[in-house]
Amino acid sequence: MAGNREFFNRRLHSLLGVIPIGLFLLQHLTVNHFATDGVDAFNKAANFMGNLPFRYVLETVVIYLPLLFHAIYGLYIAFTAKNNVSRFGHFRNWMFLVQRITGVITLIFITWHVWETRVAAAFGAEVNFQMMQDILSSPLMFAFYVVGILSAIFHFANGLWSFLVSWGITQSPRSQAISTYFTMAVFVLLSIVGIQTLLAFV
Amino acid sequence: MAEKTVKFIIQRQDNENSAPYEEEFEVPYRPGMNVISALMTVQRNPVNAKGQATSPVTWDMNCLEEVCGACSMVINGKPRQSCSALVDQLEQPIRLAPMRTFPVVRDLQVDRSRMFDALKKVKAWIPIDGTYDLGPGPRMPEKKRQWAYELSKCMTCGVCLEACPNVNSKSNFIGPQPLSQVRLFNAHPTGAMNKAERLETIMGEGGLANCGNSQNCVQSCPKGIPLTTSIAALNRETTIQAFRNFFGSDQD
CATH class of the missing domain: 3.10.20.30 (Beta-grasp domain)
Incomplete structure (x- = not known):
């Protein structure tokens, strides 16, 4: 497989973006949506997630390792491109550029987000409704979370489109067009979920 | 005046x-x-x-x-x-x-040599030479011939490589042009006998997986070649090839 390393890495990068990272994003947005039902509902859900058996194994295998690979290899991919939307302003070329920009924003956001919640928890802070309320009480942090969450959701939705192409599922121009509509609908719907949750904390 | x-x-x-x-x-x-x-x-x-x-x-x-x-x-x-x-x-x-x-x-x-080198690399031809008469080759279905003909219009002009954001000095991506030719020669009934060899070549360094789906190539191609359809079709072919190589036993 040595000769196929690049092929393998690229396909792994594409796969990990959807499974498990994409699935984790869906789960994370869903569980956090409990915040719209009030403080107790959110704390109960956060407690359940935070006290799952084998939590560290789950976090490492499902979140940290795949995310680390996807992020590092993704940066390499992003910085080997020579963007040219000024010369070729087609829709897909814009999506190509935005996919790379949102990827970098999402990485910055997630790094900060993990630092502020998981790393803080390791040092004894309690991850609950109050913690998020404190973080989001600053208008600057609220804006940062809006941009970060929208970037992550866009990167996932559009990444789903390229996943379907990269694995050879959508081949015809028609199937690729329809999957564009589908993935953009995913972006809009998940964005509503994400923003609703954020608003519940203020 | x-x-x-x-x-x-x-x-x-x-x-x-x-x-x-x-x-x-x-x-x-x-x-x-x-x-x-x-x-x-x-x-x-x-x-x-x-x-x-x-x-x-x-x-x-x-x-x-x-x-x-x-x-x-x-x-x-x-x-x-x-x-x-x-x-x-x-x-x-x-x-x-x-x-x-x-x-x-x-x-x-x-100097457009890199494209001709890429054609050699992916073996964009159909080997028919032998020491004896091999006889007529298998026939090609008419419907397949029609779409394959579109791919054969490639004139190696280089416009798709110029338009591609992933073909540049920082990357070793061979670009859309030779990839679509792999689909063309793999579609030919005699060319298909070397299908796995061509697929494995484009699964190597600088190959197919470097495509970032900006789709500038298909928008720019002066011959209207469905380059991104070729790339997506090869994505499926190489997925199957990768599974065959790892799990399968019958190689060809």
Whole structure:
């Protein structure tokens, strides 16, 4: 497989973006949506997630390792491109550029987000409704979370489109067009979920 | 009344290593003229817009009917063939530049060898030679022949590589052009006998997986070749090939 390393890495990068990272994003947005039902509902859900058996194994295998690979290899991919939307302003070329920009924003956001919640928890802070309320009480942090969450959701939705192409599922121009509509609908719907949750904390 | 002229701003370069510079030219207008006929006028009378004598501008050309691909250059920001670029349809001043994705030889002339090397690498041909008569090959279904014919229109012009954001000096991506040829030769019933070999080549370094789906290639191809459909079809073929290589036992 040595000769196929690049092929393998690229396909792994594409796969990990959807499974498990994409699935984790869906789960994370869903569980956090409990915040719209009030403080107790959110704390109960956060407690359940935070006290799952084998939590560290789950976090490492499902979140940290795949995310680390996807992020590092993704940066390499992003910085080997020579963007040219000024010369070729087609829709897909814009999506190509935005996919790379949102990827970098999402990485910055997630790094900060993990630092502020998981790393803080390791040092004894309690991850609950109050913690998020404190973080989001600053208008600057609220804006940062809006941009970060929208970037992550866009990167996932559009990444789903390229996943379907990269694995050879959508081949015809028609199937690729329809999957564009589908993935953009995913972006809009998940964005509503994400923003609703954020608003519940203020 | 003053004679009607067409203004050209040409990006020039004296040799492979020298710095590019711009030079302006005013060419007398003739009805129906194309970029090449204007360049030929400059060649006959190499005087720039300031009236100074200069060296004639060089460029590549051959067929003059958009089937050879040799005269490709960047015209008003878009890579295309200069033979089919009609002056009447272009915004003036007309800006000409070489396709810098390729090494510049001189002025608008570039070295397109990398594409021919890529065709050799992916074995974009059908091996039929033998020590005895192999007889007629298998027949090809008509429907397949029709779409394969579209892929065979590729003239190795380089426009798709120039348009691709992932083909550049920082990346080793071979680009859309040889990939679509792999689909063409794998579609041929005799060519299909070397299908796995071609797929494994494009699964190597700088191969298929480097495509980032910007789809500039299919938007830019002067021959309307469905390059991104080819790439997606090869994505499926290589997925299957990868599974066959790892889990399967029957190799071909």
